[in-house]
Amino acid sequence: MSQICNVVVTGAGSGIGRALCVGLSSDGYRVIGTGRRRDALEATAKHCAEGNFFWREMDVADADAVAAGFSAIEKEHGPVDALVSNAAIYQRGYFLDMSAQQWTSEIMINLVGAANCCRAVLPGMLERQSGRIVIVGSLADLNPIPASSAYSASKGGLHALVKALASEIDRARYPNVLVNELNPGATRTAMSEAGHAPEAVYPAAKRLLETPAGGPTGRMFALDREIRLNEGLKARLKRLVLRR
Amino acid sequence: MIDWSNYAIDGAEDALWDVVVVGAGLGGGVVGLTLARQGLKVLFLEQGTATSPLGVPQRRSFWQRALRADDGPERRAAMGRWPNCIRVARRGRTRDFLPAMGAGPGGSSAIYGAALERLRRIDFESAAPQGRGPEALPDGWPFDYDAFAQWYAAAEEMMGVAGTPDPCDPDDDSRLRKPPPLSACDEYLFRTFDEAGLAPYRIHVGVEYRPGCVECQGYLCPRGCKAEGASRGLAPALAKHGARLVLNCAVERLEVAGDRIERVIAAVRGRQVAYRAKLVILAAGALASPNILRRSVSERWPKGLGNDHDLVGRGLMFHVSDFVALRATGGLSTVGPAKTLASKAFYEVDGVRYGSFQSVGGKMARGNVYQYFVEKWQRALPGAIPPPRLALMAAAAVGAKIMGDAPLFATVVEDFPYFFNRVVPDAAAPSGFVIRYEKSAELDQRVEGMRALLKRKLSPLAPWFLSGDDNLNYGHPLGTCRFGAAPETSVLTPENKVHGTENLYVVDGSFFPSSGGVNPSLTIVANALRVGKLIAEAFAEGRFSRDS
Numbered sequence: 001m002s003q004i005c006n007v008v009v010t011g012a013g014s015g016i017g018r019a020l021c022v023g024l025s026s027d028g029y030r031v032i033g034t035g036r037r038r039d040a041l042e043a044t045a046k047h048c049a050e051g052n053f054f055w056r057e058m059d060v061a062d063a064d065a066v067a068a069g070f071s072a073i074e075k076e077h078g079p080v081d082a083l084v085s086n087a088a089i090y091q092r093g094y095f096l097d098m099s100a101q102q103w104t105s106e107i108m109i110n111l112v113g114a115a116n117c118c119r120a121v122l123p124g125m126l127e128r129q130s131g132r133i134v135i136v137g138s139l140a141d142l143n144p145i146p147a148s149s150a151y152s153a154s155k156g157g158l159h160a161l162v163k164a165l166a167s168e169i170d171r172a173r174y175p176n177v178l179v180n181e182l183n184p185g186a187t188r189t190a191m192s193e194a195g196h197a198p199e200a201v202y203p204a205a206k207r208l209l210e211t212p213a214g215g216p217t218g219r220m221f222a223l224d225r226e227i228r229l230n231e232g233l234k235a236r237l238k239r240l241v242l243r244r
Numbered sequence: 245m246i247d248w249s250n251y252a253i254d255g256a257e258d259a260l261w262d263v264v265v266v267g268a269g270l271g272g273g274v275v276g277l278t279l280a281r282q283g284l285k286v287l288f289l290e291q292g293t294a295t296s297p298l299g300v301p302q303r304r305s306f307w308q309r310a311l312r313a314d315d316g317p318e319r320r321a322a323m324g325r326w327p328n329c330i331r332v333a334r335r336g337r338t339r340d341f342l343p344a345m346g347a348g349p350g351g352s353s354a355i356y357g358a359a360l361e362r363l364r365r366i367d368f369e370s371a372a373p374q375g376r377g378p379e380a381l382p383d384g385w386p387f388d389y390d391a392f393a394q395w396y397a398a399a400e401e402m403m404g405v406a407g408t409p410d411p412c413d414p415d416d417d418s419r420l421r422k423p424p425p426l427s428a429c430d431e432y433l434f435r436t437f438d439e440a441g442l443a444p445y446r447i448h449v450g451v452e453y454r455p456g457c458v459e460c461q462g463y464l465c466p467r468g469c470k471a472e473g474a475s476r477g478l479a480p481a482l483a484k485h486g487a488r489l490v491l492n493c494a495v496e497r498l499e500v501a502g503d504r505i506e507r508v509i510a511a512v513r514g515r516q517v518a519y520r521a522k523l524v525i526l527a528a529g530a531l532a533s534p535n536i537l538r539r540s541v542s543e544r545w546p547k548g549l550g551n552d553h554d555l556v557g558r559g560l561m562f563h564v565s566d567f568v569a570l571r572a573t574g575g576l577s578t579v580g581p582a583k584t585l586a587s588k589a590f591y592e593v594d595g596v597r598y599g600s601f602q603s604v605g606g607k608m609a610r611g612n613v614y615q616y617f618v619e620k621w622q623r624a625l626p627g628a629i630p631p632p633r634l635a636l637m638a639a640a641a642v643g644a645k646i647m648g649d650a651p652l653f654a655t656v657v658e659d660f661p662y663f664f665n666r667v668v669p670d671a672a673a674p675s676g677f678v679i680r681y682e683k684s685a686e687l688d689q690r691v692e693g694m695r696a697l698l699k700r701k702l703s704p705l706a707p708w709f710l711s712g713d714d715n716l717n718y719g720h721p722l723g724t725c726r727f728g729a730a731p732e733t734s735v736l737t738p739e740n741k742v743h744g745t746e747n748l749y750v751v752d753g754s755f756f757p758s759s760g761g762v763n764p765s766l767t768i769v770a771n772a773l774r775v776g777k778l779i780a781e782a783f784a785e786g787r788f789s790r791d792s
Binding site: 122123124126127129168169170173174175176 | 424455579582
């Protein structure tokens with residue numbers, strides 16, 4: 001994308017979200033970080049390039065708050081050119097030990113939250129025929145470990161959400177509105193003690209945001225390559241032959 | 245999306261309905277909605293099946309089409325298309341082919357391009373006889389433009405028409421919604437048209453342009469964004485105003501007692517059923533409505549209802565549409581709305597009526613080139629050797645590269661009514677009717693004239709005319725139950741009631757005494773609103789009351 005101005009990053013108060021805000025703001029983007037915790041957002045602001053970072057308290061699980069939040073952002077900063085849907089929680093707990101409310105809240109933030117944000121930005125992107133959505137996902141759904149049922153279920157849902165949104169956006173008519181998933185892999189954040197530093201995710205995120213019109217959509221990327229789930233032999237052959 | 249089966253009804257034949265509408269297309273949907281809104285009990289009888297824009301993957305990829313057999317009637321019907329061949333007799337030859345027509349809820353409008361343009365003032369007046377010969381039928385309307393303008397305004401509001409006013413029509417006071425901005429290529433075309441004196445404007449379309457809209461040209465709209473007979477007429481009539489629908493219901497004939505229609509006889513999945521109504525509206529389209537009249541024979545009507553003067557089914561008109569690819573657009577981006585530009589600069593030149601010129605809503609992509617090759621092949625070797633799909637596909641892929649996404653435009657050239665052009669019932673034909681049509685010499689001349697004008701004016705754009713001699717627009721059948729004041733030259737009264745009957749109306753494209761030079765949809769909607777109001781007033785006066 002050539003002239004991105006405004007990028008909204010959800011879950012900007014910590015971890016990967018904060019690292020993306022730092023990277024994008026120092027590369028000249030105007031970044032609007034959202035999150036539930038004011039103090040965490042203020043802390044992110046201290047790390048970001050001055051004048052290029054703004055923050056807004058917003059709970060992505062609350063559809064009305066998201067709609068109001070994005071309309072306030074657009075009023076203040078102009079159209080949202082790109083969305084990085086990053087907000088997520090990971091509450092460790094066995095399925096039978098979690099209350100229904102606790103379990104559901106995780107789905108609400110991780111999956112419904114992403115959908116809420118897409119709903120807020122997509123109409124404008126389609127009207128302007130220009131926009132990027134990067135959804136930060138995970139492969140936790142493939143082989144869930146104990147005590148991760150809600151997290152795994154929500155991340156599995158995101159794969160489908162990304163593909164489904166891309167399938168509803170006509171490629172020929174809207175070649176410059178691209179929706180993709182970024183799987184950062186194990187990253188040292190509040191969620192994980194192992195893995196690379198959150199800053200290591202930034203180059204891949206930047207690459208996806210700067211994909212030119214007509215680029216990939218509805219696909220999933222790791223930091224260094226594309227991930228193709230459930231690709232059968234026939235589909236693989238077809239891709240190799242047609243070089244898609 | 246509405247699920248049509250929710251409004252289907254058992255035992256519709258036991259009730260006495262206020263109004264039975266035969267055909268749930270654009271005219272039927274709109275007039276039915278108008279009457280249902282007034283609290284009348286309305287039953288729609290639709291020959292087509294339940295369409296499902298969400299259930300059927302509508303667009304097949306280029307290579308899928310190359311490698312697979314044809315869709316087959318069931319799939320075509322689910323996609324809202326006319327499922328079977330129609331039979332056309334021209335120049336002593338009979339040909340069966342799949343027409344560009346719709347079937348099912350919404351009729352042809354469900355898959356149309358949504359052009360909703362007004363006729364012009366001159367269309368309501370009689371044209372100078374341009375060497376039309378003794379079989380020409382009169383082409384004047386029983387009222388003038390000013391009397392009809394309010395119905396155009398109402399139709400435009402109902403269909404939410406977007407576009408910009410036609411700069412060379414002083415009568416165009418349409419209140420239009422703002423269309424989305426043009427692509428770079430269309431901006432260039434607009435400027436070039438303007439410099440060439442075409443007086444371009446944004447074509448009037450019934451598209452809401454919801455976020456992500458692809459305009460659904462030639463396809464069912466899965467989101468209710470396209471304004472057509474089902475989304476704007478039939479669906480609200482069923483969902484909000486208590487109307488009911490019988491699908492797969494082929495109306496055969498009407499039974500009369502004197503001048504009053506008593507029963508509607510139909511076949512529903514092979515079973516014969518009779519429906520009773522105080523008032524019957526035929527809206528089965530200009531190809532089917534006249535045949536229902538012709539088959540309704542009685543002692544009083546030996547030649548069929550309304551056919552005392554042998555006019556039912558006659559005066560059939562199609563527009564002539566030449567497809568034109570504009571090749572020299574400098575490789576500019578075509579990303580943007582597809583059905584965008586129109587011109588009526590050649591609507592009438594030196595007293596000769598040509599018609600309009602407009603975006604088709606597509607590009608010269610390989611699918612269109614392939615279609616063009618297939619048609620050429622079939623024309624060259626009629627019925628002899630099936631086209632070699634793969635070879636033609638490959639050729640089309642190369643051809644499309646050479647054409648470079650050239651935008652497609654089409655002409656809409658007015659056709660005048662003739663006694664010899666007609667549709668007749670024929671039980672042996674695949675769709676139960678045969679079109680007997682000959683192009684008059686004066687039509688050929690006007691088509692050539694329009695081509696010459698466009699070639700000259702648009703030469704900087706390197707126009708390439710795709711259609712050859714067979715360029716009749718079978719999607720625009722009109723005029724088979726003409727309206728007018730005199731029963732000797734018309735089938736319907738100016739109120740669209742069949743002359744000599746008490747309770748039978750025809751409200752579809754059949755009533756046009758002349759075809760005009762634009763797509764007929766808006767005029768069908770406007771007329772359905774007009775007639776709907778007249779019928780509602782007559783009901784309020786107790787004109788159609790009867791004992792059940």
